[in-house]
Amino acid sequence: MSIRTRIAALAAASAMGLLATVSAHAEGTLSIYAWADSISPDMVAKFEKETGIKVTVDAFSSNEDLLTKLQAGSSGYDIVTPSQHFVKIMVDSGLLEDIGASSMPAFQQILPEWQKQWWDPTGNYSVPLAFGNAGFTVNRDLYNGPVDSWKVYFEPSAELKGKIASLAQPDEVIPAAENYLGIPYCSEDPKEMKRVLDLLQAQKPFVAAYSSDNIENRVGSGEVAMHFWWDGNTMRLRRNDKANVEYAMPKEGLVGWLDSYVVPKGAANLENAQKFINFMTQLDNATEQYNYYGHSSPVKVDHDKALYNKENAPELFPTVPVKMGQACSPAAQELVTKVWTQLLQ
């Protein structure tokens, strides 16, 4: 019966999606689907005031959720913010609108090293929003040891039993394990991926939870001593909540990500979406957004007004290699899924 209910919910949701698409044709609206708390509400308010466009922002918590939603069709959103490898998958699958980003004013604001990268070689589909990396965070009240290697996270010492937490998705955890083992991302070699599984299975008795929600509470309150997490989030928890946490700098390398503004195919308010992207990348607004979100900015910011620097936010300036996450081939993705399913079976 629950399956039935879920199907009914799905049908209802798609019907509502249909309605939303219809109603969204009305002038002056914009629906954004972004990572939770990733867009400055002040900037949204300012944009609404300047343009009269009514903005709604919904949150997603994984790239996979976002991709599934777009594949299911008629998401009703005008802007979504996937990470780089998912931008590539979405471009390749024809899920995105060509917004001619490379000729938009926003493009001029993008730092040269982030223009026309492999996930969007023409630069027409995406404008970057923020970048950072995935690693692990330790609570210094509970753990005093070194944090210079993935070894302390993946092969922890006995006192950390039940004191480690991982994410609910394999998307960044497996690349981190691959960094530690010296295996290339998206390996299609089953023998190599078996080693990844063995490592994660040996770590599992130490893991309290595989969860991507509520991480700040879990690691900040000391429910766990180590948590797979992101750079900027750790920095915000340390600065804003005065938590005694430290972001590790594992010498084997962090897992890099970059989120971009993109427009789903068939979006009802394409022009408003472009307006918003241009607005968010203007120097002052981009600086405000940077100060709010606390992840590195791939667009130009005003360094006099920016809050974070190497001294007060070392999390944002990694001293170890950062390897960007890749879009895996179906064969490689199959192995990733196999590792994850067998880990949690």
Place this chain on the structure above:
Amino acid sequence: MKPRPKSPGWNVLGLLPAQLIMLLTLIIPVGIIVLVSFSTRGPYGGFDFVFTTAPYKQILFNEGWTGELEFNPQYLIVVGRTLVLSLVTTAICTVLSFPVAYFISLQRASVKMMLIYLVTLPFWVSMIVRVYSWIIILGNDGVIAKALRALGLVDNMGSLLFTDTAMLVGLVYSYIPLMILPVFASIEKLDSALVEASHDLYGSRLTTLRRVILPLCKPGMMAGAILVFVPCLGAVLEPTLLGGGKTMMMGNLIQLQFGAARNWPLGAAISIVLMSAVLIFLMWRGLQAVRREGREGDV
């Protein structure tokens, strides 16, 4: 007065709204799921309408780490765990809800109303919020841990959260109202004369409970058992939030296929298998009930 000729058309027409709703919200969506389960997976999720039975084979057979096709019980393990957890949940709910329902039925009418209202109260709050609140209750610094520590009963216990027990607590908590209500209804219908008769015939309290009350409440318990067992099979929240995502139930397995695994046809195939299992179970129960009634009718 002449009897008006019956128009048979009205029977059909009057039911049309119900049939339309069934068609739109049940038959068409299930049809789509069946279709997806026989489709070829797209390279990055989604599906192509190319007929294949591969998703169903994948449930049992998988390419091993060395590349050959081998029998793989990983999904069956998840199915087995789901069945066991659902059965245990149903059993606990049955045992707990009988005294609660009996207690409620003994109250004055106004109090009874109030208590029944309280039982249904949680349904007014989002399921996520209700399950989430157990994180606060069971957590390291949660109500239970703090209370036990303050009483000096334990100094340092392991976390209650993120265990199979936490998952079970969550499942029982979520679905127990669905058991209390039908059990309460059947206790309400209980003829007190029968209980008195049992006492008159020197039946002890226990005998009365065992031989008179419980058999008469059985239909309510069976209805409740189905209402609890079936949604348990599809539980997603409890394993994720309270079990810490360490072990999957079928709901999580299906979610994984549509999300990270990007294998919609396999997810659809597992859904169909789950749904068929539930249907077969319900039909078997239905048949049993019909047969029993037939037997009782003969007496």
